[in-house]
Amino acid sequence: xxxxxxxxxxxxxxxxxxxxxxxxxxxxxxxxxxxxxxxxxxxxxxxxxxxxxxxxxxxxxxxxxxxxxxxxxxxxxxxxxxxxxxxxxxxxxxxxxxxxxxxxxxxxxxxxxxxxxxxxxxxxxxxxxxxxxxxxxxxxxxxxxxxxxxxxxxxxxxxxxxxxxxxxxxxxxxxxxxxxxxxxxxxxxxxxxxxxxxxxxxxxxxxxxxxxxxxxxxxxxxxxxxxxxxxxxxxxxxxxxxxxxxxxxxxxxxxxxxxxxxxxxxxxxxxxxxxxxxxxxxxxxxxxxxxxxxxxxxxxxxxxxxxxxxxxxxxxxxxxxxxxxxxxxxxxxxxxxxxxxxxxxxxxxxxxxxxxxxxxxxxxxxxxxxxxxxxxxxxxxxxxxxxxxxxxxxxxxxxxxxxxxxxxxxxxxxxxxxxxxxxxxxxxxxxxxxxxxxxxxxxxxxxxxxxxxxxxxx
Amino acid sequence: xxxxxxxxxxxxxxxxxxxxxxxxxxxxxxxxxxxxxxxxxxxxxxxxxxxxxxxxxxxxxxxxxxxxxxxxxxxxxxxxxxxxxxxxxxxxxxxxxxxxxxxxxxxxxxxxxxxxxxxxxxxxxxxxxxxxxxxxxxxxxxxxxxxxxxxxxxxxxxxx
Numbered sequence: 213x214x215x216x217x218x219x220x221x222x223x224x225x226x227x228x229x230x231x232x233x234x235x236x237x238x239x240x241x242x243x244x245x246x247x248x249x250x251x252x253x254x255x256x257x258x259x260x261x262x263x264x265x266x267x268x269x270x271x272x273x274x275x276x277x278x279x280x281x282x283x284x285x286x287x288x289x290x291x292x293x294x295x296x297x298x299x300x301x302x303x304x305x306x307x308x309x310x311x312x313x314x315x316x317x318x319x320x321x322x323x324x325x326x327x328x329x330x331x332x333x334x335x336x337x338x339x340x341x342x343x344x345x346x347x348x349x350x351x352x353x354x355x356x357x358x359x360x361x362x363x364x365x366x367x368x369x370x371x372x373x374x375x376x377x378x379x380x381x382x383x384x385x386x387x388x389x390x391x392x393x394x395x396x397x398x399x400x401x402x403x404x405x406x407x408x409x410x411x412x413x414x415x416x417x418x419x420x421x422x423x424x425x426x427x428x429x430x431x432x433x434x435x436x437x438x439x440x441x442x443x444x445x446x447x448x449x450x451x452x453x454x455x456x457x458x459x460x461x462x463x464x465x466x467x468x469x470x471x472x473x474x475x476x477x478x479x480x481x482x483x484x485x486x487x488x489x490x491x492x493x494x495x496x497x498x499x500x501x502x503x504x505x506x507x508x509x510x511x512x513x514x515x516x517x518x519x520x521x522x523x524x525x526x527x528x529x530x531x532x533x534x535x536x537x538x539x540x541x542x543x544x545x546x547x548x549x550x551x552x553x554x555x556x557x558x559x560x561x562x563x564x565x566x567x568x569x570x571x572x573x574x575x576x577x578x579x580x581x582x583x584x585x586x587x588x589x590x591x592x593x594x595x596x597x598x599x600x601x602x603x604x605x606x607x608x609x610x611x612x613x614x615x616x617x618x619x620x621x622x623x624x625x626x627x628x629x630x631x632x633x634x635x636x637x638x639x640x641x642x643x644x645x646x647x648x649x650x651x652x653x654x655x656x657x658x659x660x661x662x663x664x665x666x667x668x669x670x
Numbered sequence: 671x672x673x674x675x676x677x678x679x680x681x682x683x684x685x686x687x688x689x690x691x692x693x694x695x696x697x698x699x700x701x702x703x704x705x706x707x708x709x710x711x712x713x714x715x716x717x718x719x720x721x722x723x724x725x726x727x728x729x730x731x732x733x734x735x736x737x738x739x740x741x742x743x744x745x746x747x748x749x750x751x752x753x754x755x756x757x758x759x760x761x762x763x764x765x766x767x768x769x770x771x772x773x774x775x776x777x778x779x780x781x782x783x784x785x786x787x788x789x790x791x792x793x794x795x796x797x798x799x800x801x802x803x804x805x806x807x808x809x810x811x812x813x814x815x816x817x818x819x820x821x822x823x824x825x826x827x828x829x830x
Contacts, residue, residue, distance in 0.1 A: 364771060441700035581692040
């Protein structure tokens with residue numbers, strides 16, 4: 213019965229997400245099934261978690277579950293009818309050479325292994341206390357996180373101020389299963405990884421025209437030790453891999469929009485961008501950077517009017533969530549002090565130590581092997597290419613590498629260095645798929661980089 | 671093929687070889703460790719309680735321990751400020767104590783007596799000591815596994 217409920221949760225979530233995906237890709241007449249499935253997962257997570265949060269402000273229990281499920285079905289039907297009206301047809305991209313067949317088979321096998329490995333581990337510290345805890349408490353309170361949770365100083369360790377994208381997706385599974393379940397809830401985390409791997413393969417194929425290269429890079433993803441071994445990776449139920457997947461999705465669609473000038477790519481960028489700050493608080497840094505990059509692309513393409521509304525939903529979400537926390541009297545987070553010029557002046561001396569620790573963390577081969585060396589070489593390639601899209605990708609990788617460590621200037625921990633070593637590697641993980649995308653583009657030989665192979669897209 | 675292309679291929683082959691050579695010995699064993707299951711609703715919390723305080727089915731037993739406490743009563747959880755496992759245990763206790771309100775107090779040896787004295791209130795259902803030895807003045811403590819001691823309100827010398 214519980215597994216049936218789990219299937220029901222995934223079905224409704226994917227139907228809602230598929231509906232949004234079909235509406236976003238409505239300008240396309242040929243739809244890539246894998247792309248649609250991955251988007252259905254990412255947007256399904258966004259739809260369900262947002263609806264549970266918003267719906268929970270005026271209803272609860274079975275009524276809330278029925279409301280969210282009904283809206284998911286409506287979205288699915290509307291999306292399907294839109295696709296039908298435009299006579300869109302689905303296609304499954306098939307490997308076209310022996311090398312592609314081998315790489316595709318290896319990738320599928322690898323994704324199955326990742327799924328199994330995820331089920332072998334417990335939820336990690338943050339996975340349990342920052343995310344699953346919220347889902348459990350909301351479930352025990354008829355689908356709504358009570359105000360007493362937000363304002364409880366005793367549970368401040370669980371970061372009540374963190375957004376609800378992940379915990380309310382977990383809640384959706386619990387609501388359908390009829391009970392909190394720390395084992396089955398883990399099934400959702402490898403799905404983010406799988407979506408991320410497919411998107412990296414897709415974007416590299418789309419931009420370079422080389423599917424084998426996309427598949428190869430997707431295949432190499434889990435060989436970064438941090439992904440499959442350390443706390444923060446895919447195995448422990450943290451939000452870092454999901455956030456990294458939303459980031460690379462928004463970035464990839466922005467690049468596609470720039471290189472291929474497709475309206476649907478831009479809409480997909482805007483939709484993915486909106487959900488970034490809903491997954492983790494640090495997403496605000498990534499959202500801001502991508503929003504500025506989107507505006508730069510709009511300026512360059514003389515479509516500024518289209519780009520400005522693209523950042524508005526995310527802005528509303530960020531402001532709305534802050535306002536909600538204020539209404540709930542959330543306990544003030546204590547990890548970072550309120551940034552002021554005076555504090556910046558006082559803590560400016562930290563910058564050298566911060567830089568040193570950041571280098572130590574990024575060169576830790578036990579966490580990264582030589583991944584960041586690969587990324588550095590890729591960045592040099594991209595800068596040397598002197599093309600706007602490549603420079604944009606460089607900014608998307610280098611920007612957070614610089615911005616994330618600098619946030620520790622405002623760390624409120626007694627030892628800001630301890631704060632850094634405990635959390636900085638996980639922040640760098642947010643950029644890992646984007647850096648793989650950069651490596652993929654750098655690997656493609658300059659001769660064929662400008663090729664655009666429409667046939668390989670679908 | 672131009673020399674530049676050979677250089678390009680050679681460089682990336684070398685980079686990937688080094689990357690995989692360093693990665694494989696770490697990723698390979700990590701993929702093989704552990705096994706799936708048990709398929710249990712409290713899979714993670716039970717696993718942590720089993721590892722840290724040697725209690726099986728700990729989440730359910732913990733619920734049994736506090737089930738008679740009225741929901742409006744709260745708990746105070748004492749943890750060792752210098753011990754990560756103790757702090758983790760304190761968070762686990764807080765996690766499992768829902769819907770009771772909790773207060774986590776980080777203590778060092780010298781401050782424990784003062785902190786426990788300050789925690790005596792009729793709204794408090796009891797005190798949890800996670801890898802912290804309760805002061806001798808507190809009586810009637812119940813051991814929960816090897817590292818947690820629960821002192822109910824009665825042991826504080828107050829009326830429940």
